[in-house]
Amino acid sequence: MSDLIRLLGVSARGRHGVLDAEKRDGQDFVVDVVMEVDLAPAGRTDELDRTVNYAEVAADVVEVITGEPYDLIEKVAAVIADRVLARPLIAAVEVTVHKPQAPVGVPFGDVQVVVRRGRDAPVVIALGANLPTGDGIAPGATLLAAAERLRELPGLTEVSLSPIFGSAPVGGPEQPDYVNAVATARTTLAPSALLAALHGIEADFGRVREVRWGARTLDLDLVQYGDPRPDAPATSAVVTSDHPHLMLPHPRAHERAFVLRPWLALDPEATLRLGERSVAVRDAIRDVADQEIHELEGGA
Template sequence: MAVQVYVALGANLANPTQQLDDAVNALTSLAENSSLIVSSYYGSAPMGDVVQPDYVNAVAGFMTSLSPIDLLDALQHIEQQQGRVRLQHWGPRTLDLDLLLYGQQQISLPRLTVPHYGMKQRSFVLIPLADIAPTLTLPCNTSLESLISVTMRDELQKLIE
């Protein structure tokens, strides 16, 4: 049985917009029944203290029958295909794909936490997610819209519709 999932996309190396375009094409193969929908692309400042270029971010939503771990493996495979190397926490990257939500499930495994641990505080996740799922309620029964502040909206720059 297929479940609705949401995946955050981010890149700040090797032509980030093209990296996201390529990732969206790869995600198409994971989406059932042509269900893939993608937010606008947004520019955002990097998190943490590492000096690096700004990011291009988006969120994709789709239906899949993959289990959470199989989906995680597929997302990590896409990252690797696009040159992702994990050298530094919150460091620059060619592509970052984070599983945000897997239906309404709450998952706590050594390799996977869903909902994604930082999503409620991150404008570069919440704003694009609201583009494609404005009435979404998280597994904790919090509405997505209630998490988005004016400040968050001001932090991002819409790059591509």
């Protein structure tokens, strides 16, 4: 069963309705928000930034209720759901908007509209390795095996893997050359849950995090979560986060040929969110043309 945060009975006065009097005089609205969140990290660490700040969600709800007037409470519910789902820890949300003073014309107790929204977003995952695993699996074979693990991951579908490239290390201590690839997929997982699953796969292949930018048996980076196009629906919109535990989009992806080259080989129309704008990967790669990288025959 999924963990839930229930925020019930948030009330404010708004001017939503199809009648002129509703727009002019306003009326009271009450909203319930139920959020599906993995609360294990918060329970383990007792840190606020590992969960959803429901005070901020409540403020968002009030801002929508008291803000731009809409004809339909269906629209009010959808706008609230979209704003809530922008938070990277939330996998799904249910929003109930109550309109107890609606001009129904007969005695009634309440009018409610309920909308449910879950995620269905494209994702980009960078794979890299430059050490054999403890049982002797070579880095190239590790990437292929890791891709199979991604295909088996619940909540991740349509996994495609790029050709495998070889690249010289960028930064860090002296170490062997890397093999690199990029996978694209779709997911219903929240960004934080997907990242945790990627870390679990890394651990299964013997990844340790002792030296920053050091050699590794497997590295799985969540490069981008969501569709960076401005007209993307909220359920697949790009997610941005500057939290140390979840940096999205990856802050250095546009500087790394070992991410851009495989990504472009897999998707010639690939687009990367960079700050407040989106950049075609085919254009971004021009800035890293001096970085050593080459496609490997047979993925070896």
